Amino acid sequence: MAKIHTIRVEPLTAAIKALVRGFGSSPREVDLVTENLVQANLTGHDSHGIGMLPRYSEAYVEGGLKANAHVKTTLDGGAMLSLDGQAGFGQVIGHEAMEMGIARAKEYGTCILALGNSHHLCRIGAWAEMAVAENLISIHFTNVISRPIVAPFGGGDARFGTNPFTVGIPVPGGEPILLDFATSVMAQGKARVAYNKGEQMPAGRLIDEKGHPTTDPKFAVVAPHGAIVTFGEHKGYGLAVVCELLGGALAAGMACREPATGEKRVLNGMLTIIFDPAKLASGALFGSEMKAFLEWVKASPPQPGFDRVRLAGEPEREMRAKRMAEGIPVDETTWGEILTAAERLKVSPVEINRLAGI
Ligand SMILES: NC(=O)c1ccc[n+]([C@@H]2O[C@H](COP(=O)([O-])OP(=O)(O)OC[C@H]3O[C@@H](n4cnc5c(N)ncnc54)[C@H](O)[C@@H]3O)[C@@H](O)[C@H]2O)c1
Missing domain, CATH: 3.30.1370.60 (Malate/L-lactate/L-sulpholactate dehydrogenase, NADPH binding domain)
Structure with a gap:
C-alpha cells in the first residue's frame, strides 16, 4: 500500500495553481484548470483530478496540448x-x-x-x-x-x-x-489509481494482452496493454x-x-x-x-450491505462535503508524478511541496 498524503483544499489549490502556471497559462486559465481538477478530486473522482497533470505536462511538451x-x-x-x-x-x-x-x-x-x-x-x-x-x-x-x-x-x-x-x-x-x-x-484513471497504490481491481473489469480476464490494473496502464470491458455487457x-x-x-x-x-x-x-x-x-x-418519483424510488428498503438508496449525483455531493472537511487523499506515487511534472514545466518541486504543506 502506497503512502497517502491528505491535503486540505486551500493548500492543494495553491500548489496546483503554481504548477499550472508552468504551462504559461493566463491567470484565468490557471484558475479554471486548477478548480476543475481539484473539484474532480473533491467529488471523489481522483481518476480525473490533479493526477491528470503529469499526462497534460507531457502532452504540452510534445505540442499536443496548447496553452491559452x-x-x-x-x-x-x-x-x-x-x-x-x-x-x-x-x-x-x-x-x-x-x-x-x-x-x-x-x-x-x-x-x-x-x-x-x-x-x-x-x-x-x-x-x-x-x-x-x-x-x-x-x-x-x-x-x-x-x-x-x-x-x-x-x-x-x-x-x-x-x-x-x-x-x-x-x-x-x-x-x-x-x-x-x-x-x-470503470474510468481508465481508476486503473491508474489502483496501479499507483499497488492494488488489484475487482474481477470482470479487465482483459490482458491475450484477451483473457485479469484483475491486474497494469494491463490498462503499461505495456503490454490489454483492455477494459464495457459496463452492462452489450x-x-x-x-x-x-x-x-x-x-x-x-x-x-x-x-x-x-x-x-x-x-x-x-x-x-x-x-x-x-x-x-x-x-x-x-x-x-x-x-x-x-x-414524487424520486421520493418513491428513495423509499425502497435498502438491501443488506447498503445504508440507503441514493440518486445519481448524491455520492459526489457526500464526498465533496467529506473532503472539504477532512482534506483530499493523494497517494505518494501520484504526488511524485506531480513533482516530476513540475520539473518538466520548470516549476520548483520544493515550492510545490511547500505550498501543499508536504
Ligand atoms: N473526459 C474523458 O475523456 C472521460 C472519459 C471517461 C470518464 N470520464 C469521467 O470520469 C468520471 C468517472 O466516471 P466513472 O465511470 O468512473 O464513474 P462512476 O462509476 O463512479 O459512476 C458515477 C455515476 O454513478 C452515480 N452513482 C455512483 N454510485 C451511486 C449509487 N450508489 N447510487 C446512485 N448513483 C450512483 C454517480 O452519482 C455518477 O452519476 C466521470 O466524471 C466521467 O465524466 C471522462
Whole structure:
C-alpha cells in the first residue's frame, strides 16, 4: 500500500495553481484548470483530478496540448453551434463552449452544441453542472481520441476509449440529478489509481494482452496493454458506440480508428444537447412528478450491505462535503508524478511541496 498524503483544499489549490502556471497559462486559465481538477478530486473522482497533470505536462511538451487557446466557432446556426477547441485545455474549452450553449438555450429554448478538438474535457459532469445551475437540462455524448483502451462486447482487444455519457437534470426545490459515467466498466484513471497504490481491481473489469480476464490494473496502464470491458455487457458497448458516433464522428469529425500513436495528448469530442424544461412542459407539473418519483424510488428498503438508496449525483455531493472537511487523499506515487511534472514545466518541486504543506 502506497503512502497517502491528505491535503486540505486551500493548500492543494495553491500548489496546483503554481504548477499550472508552468504551462504559461493566463491567470484565468490557471484558475479554471486548477478548480476543475481539484473539484474532480473533491467529488471523489481522483481518476480525473490533479493526477491528470503529469499526462497534460507531457502532452504540452510534445505540442499536443496548447496553452491559452479558446473555442473557435466553425458553424453558427442559432440553436445549433459547432465549435473547435483548438487543442486547448478542456477546462477552458469546455467552460467557454458551455457558456455559449447555455446562452443559446436561454435564447432559443434549446441548443445543440458540437465540440471537437478539445484537449481532455475531464469530468464531463462539471459541464452538466453549469447547465443545471441555470435550470437547464443537458445531455452529453463524449468520445476520446487517445490510445484505444476499451474492448467491444465479445472482442479481445481495445478499439475505442472510455466514452462517457452524462445527463444533468435540475430538480425544483431539490438536488439535481447528475448522471455521469464512463461506458467502460470503470474510468481508465481508476486503473491508474489502483496501479499507483499497488492494488488489484475487482474481477470482470479487465482483459490482458491475450484477451483473457485479469484483475491486474497494469494491463490498462503499461505495456503490454490489454483492455477494459464495457459496463452492462452489450448495453454499455452500444452506448459507447453511440458516444463515438455522436461525440466523435459527428461533433468532432474525429473517431477512433487506429491503434496507439504514442502521442500523449487526449482529445475529446462532445455532442451536447441543452434545453429549458420550462419551455417543454409545465414547470410545476414536471417538478411535482419528478419529486414524487424520486421520493418513491428513495423509499425502497435498502438491501443488506447498503445504508440507503441514493440518486445519481448524491455520492459526489457526500464526498465533496467529506473532503472539504477532512482534506483530499493523494497517494505518494501520484504526488511524485506531480513533482516530476513540475520539473518538466520548470516549476520548483520544493515550492510545490511547500505550498501543499508536504
Ligand atoms: N473526459 C474523458 O475523456 C472521460 C472519459 C471517461 C470518464 N470520464 C469521467 O470520469 C468520471 C468517472 O466516471 P466513472 O465511470 O468512473 O464513474 P462512476 O462509476 O463512479 O459512476 C458515477 C455515476 O454513478 C452515480 N452513482 C455512483 N454510485 C451511486 C449509487 N450508489 N447510487 C446512485 N448513483 C450512483 C454517480 O452519482 C455518477 O452519476 C466521470 O466524471 C466521467 O465524466 C471522462
